[in-house]
Every structure is written in C-alpha cells, then in structure tokens.
Amino acid sequence: MGERxxxxxLQDPRLTTMGLLLETQxxxxxxxxxxxxxxxxxxxxxxxxxxxxxSPDHGLRMTELAAQSTLSNSGLTRVVDRLxxxxxVDRIQHxxxxxxxxxxxxDAGLALLHKVLPSHLATVDxxxxxxxxxxxxxxFVAALRKIRRVVKPGADPALTART
Amino acid sequence: MGERxxxxxLQDPRLTTMGLLLETQxxxxxxxxxxxxxxxxxxxxxxxxxxxxxSPDHGLRMTELAAQSTLSNSGLTRVVDRLxxxxxVDRIQHxxxxxxxxxxxxDAGLALLHKVLPSHLATVDxxxxxxxxxxxxxxFVAALRKIRRVVKPGADPALTART
DNA sequence: GAAGATTGACACGTCAATCTTT
DNA sequence: AAAGATTGACGTGTCAATCTTC
Numbered sequence: 593m594g595e596r597x598x599x600x601x602l603q604d605p606r607l608t609t610m611g612l613l614l615e616t617q618x619x620x621x622x623x624x625x626x627x628x629x630x631x632x633x634x635x636x637x638x639x640x641x642x643x644x645x646x647s648p649d650h651g652l653r654m655t656e657l658a659a660q661s662t663l664s665n666s667g668l669t670r671v672v673d674r675l676x677x678x679x680x681v682d683r684i685q686h687x688x689x690x691x692x693x694x695x696x697x698x699d700a701g702l703a704l705l706h707k708v709l710p711s712h713l714a715t716v717d718x719x720x721x722x723x724x725x726x727x728x729x730x731x732f733v734a735a736l737r738k739i740r741r742v743v744k745p746g747a748d749p750a751l752t753a754r755t
Numbered sequence: 756m757g758e759r760x761x762x763x764x765l766q767d768p769r770l771t772t773m774g775l776l777l778e779t780q781x782x783x784x785x786x787x788x789x790x791x792x793x794x795x796x797x798x799x800x801x802x803x804x805x806x807x808x809x810s811p812d813h814g815l816r817m818t819e820l821a822a823q824s825t826l827s828n829s830g831l832t833r834v835v836d837r838l839x840x841x842x843x844v845d846r847i848q849h850x851x852x853x854x855x856x857x858x859x860x861x862d863a864g865l866a867l868l869h870k871v872l873p874s875h876l877a878t879v880d881x882x883x884x885x886x887x888x889x890x891x892x893x894x895f896v897a898a899l900r901k902i903r904r905v906v907k908p909g910a911d912p913a914l915t916a917r918t
Numbered sequence: 919g920a921a922g923a924t925t926g927a928c929a930c931g932t933c934a935a936t937c938t939t940t
Numbered sequence: 941a942a943a944g945a946t947t948g949a950c951g952t953g954t955c956a957a958t959c960t961t962c
Contacts (some may be wrong), residue, residue: 601872602809608877609892610787610944612899614802617780619906626775639777646765649773654923662781667953669924691922696807707943709764716769720776723905727774728898734886735895736775742886743782799930817945830931832946854939854944923960936947 620719627715631708636671641705644697651696659746783882790878794871799834807860814859822866
C-alpha cells in the first residue's frame with residue numbers, strides 16, 4: 593500500500609467533490625474565455641454586457657450590477673471604466689438621487705454581443721450543455737440552483753417577491 | 756412587454772446554464788476561501804498542499820503538479836515559492852535529471868492541513884455537499900466528471916491505464 | 919453621518935523571454 | 941535544440957480609504 597492513508601481526513605469524499613467542482617469549472621471557464629478573447633472580449637466584460645442587455649432599459653445601477661455579477665463593487669467600477677472607454681457602455685447619473693449611476697449598454701455594445709454570441713453559444717454547448725444528455729442536464733441545472741440559493745441568497749429569483 | 760426580447764440569442768438557455776455555473780461556483784468558492792483564509796491559508800496554497808499530501812512520497816514534479824492544479828506552470832512556481840518560505844514545502848532536485856524539481860510537503864505542511872481540514876470539511880458540507888440529498892449529490896458528481904472528461908482530458912483517471 | 923461610487927496601494931496569476939540541464 | 945523551471949513585465953481584481961450627495 594502507498595503512503596496515502598496516513599491522514600484519514602485526506603480521503604474524505606467531500607474533498608473530492610470540491611476538487612471536482614473546482615477543476616470542472618476552471619476547465620469550462622478556460623475554454624469559454626479563450627473563445628471570447630479571440631473575439632476581443634474579456635470574460636468579465638462579457639458578463640457585464642450580457643446582464644445589461646438582458647435588463648429592462650438595457651441598464652442597471654452599479655451596485656445591483658455588482659451584486660448580480662461575480663465582481664466586487666470596485667472591481668465592477670474598473671470593468672465599466674474600460675467598457676466606457678471602448679464605447680460599449682454609458683454611465684448615466686440618476687436625476688433625483690445624484691449619488692446613483694446606471695451603466696447602460698450602447699448600440700455598439702449590443703452589436704458586439706451580436707457578433708460574439710453565436711460562437712460563444714457554440715462553445716458553451718461543446719464544453720458544457722452538450723456534454724450531458726437532456727435529463728442529466730436538467731438535474732445538473734436544478735442542483736446548481738439549489739446550491740446557489742444557499743451560497744448566494746441575493747440572486748435567488750424566488751426572493752424577488754414584491755410586497 | 757419589456758425590452759428583453761429584442762435579441763433572441765440573449766434568451767438562450769445555454770446562457771442561463773453557463774451563468775448559473777459561474778455564479779454557483781464563485782459563491783461556493785468565496786465561502787470556502789474565506790474559511791481557509793481565516794486559518795491563514797490561501798485557496799491556491801491549500802490546493803497545492805492537499806495534492807502533495809495525497810501523493811505517494813508526499814511530493815510531485817512541478818510540471819505534474821501544475822497540470823493537476825488550477826494553476827499555470829509559472830503560477831505554481833510562485834505559490835511554491837511562498838509555501839517554501841513559510842516552511843510548508845521543500846523543493847528537491849532530482850538526482851538523475853537535474854532539470855527536474857519535486858515539491859514535497861513538510862511535516863509543518865501536514866500539520867497545517869491537519870489544523871485546517873476539520874473546519875474546511877464542515878464549510879464544504881455547508882456550502883456544497885450538504886445542500887443536496889444523496890441521490891442528487893451522486894448525480895451532480897457524475898455530471899461533473901462527465902464534463903471534466905471533456906474540458907480537462909488530462910485529469911481523467913480512466914486515462915491512467917499503464918502500457 | 920450614512921449610502922453610492924470611485925481611487926490608491928497591493929497581491930495574485932499569466933504570458934513571453936530566459937536560464938539551465940539534457 | 942528541446943525540456944523543465946523560473947523571472948520580468950503586465951493586466952486584473954480586492955480591500956480600505958476617500959469623495960460626493962443625500
């Protein structure tokens with residue numbers, strides 16, 4: 593036998609699962625990012641643009657955008673800076689409350705998405721959605737939702753109830 | 756109706772799945788990293804230490820270690836630098852081929868893992884494995900393996916066949 | 919004085935170039 | 941000249957401090 597069993601905790605299956613999640617996601621991410629960057633878009637930039645495009649009025653307040661995205665508040669500022677310089681996003685100051693800024697995707701930004709999406713979707717399909725068959729995929733997505741509800745409660749759509 | 760439907764590709768379910776994977780993993784990772792860092796270990800450092808501890812002789816060549824981990828070759832050099840300075844890892848030059856170095860976890864490194872693991876496992880359980888019930892978890896892990904086989908072929912245990 | 923957003927200082931990881939050994 | 945590993949220059953994101961508006 594090898595030297596592997598000397599610390600029983602090292603054999604814990606939770607460690608394996610965690611490792612698997614890390615490796616898998618980093619693998620998928622590497623492939624998808626590489627495709628995006630061939631088209632001149634950073635992963636973070638793409639994430640922001642997509643969220644803006646899918647929002648009503650094509651815009652969101654900085655804070656909300658940060659909460660929805662993978663980025664911190666200040667990280668988002670930086671990304672929007674770059675997107676702004678490139679002409680893909682505008683910053684619009686709120687009229688009533690002038691502390692608030694909205695990031696709004698421009699026509700150029702929408703055009704950029706338009707250009708990138710076909711290849712992006714194909715890549716996602718190759719590296720992720722197309723790998724599982726439909727029932728597996730459905731179960732996988734359901735599991736992800738369940739986990740997200742725990743680790744990122746803010747993003748849960750079930751909480752959007754108004755009152 | 757809102758402004759959401761103006762670009763049909765934006766509604767593609769593959770986009771949703773991809774976003775879900777990103778958010779979920781970043782959420783889990785944030786929680787787990789925060790726990791590790793309270794105990795004075797970086798996520799990358801932990802990843803490296805765990806892999807070394809689980810390897811025969813408690814060591815691996817730099818290149819192999821990089822291939823197995825989330826890090827690039829040079830990124831790994833940097834992490835091992837820090838771990839070395841802290842006394843958790845030794846670099847050992849190969850006797851026959853002196854281009855090759857092995858990173859080997861020290862007793863202090865093993866002790867560190869020992870100290871950190873209980874809390875880490877509990878955190879992983881809270882944020883990931885404990886969220887799903889057993890059948891769900893099994894299916895989830897199976898799906899991850901399937902995806903990893905595609906996006907990171909090198910890491911597949913089925914390829915470890917000898918000859 | 920607290921909320922919204924930005925900035926400065928810094929830590930980390932990557933790519934391309936380099937050094938050493940084969 | 942190719943393989944293994946490291947280093948220099950750089951881009952990106954974070955935390956804490958700051959500025960502005962409420």
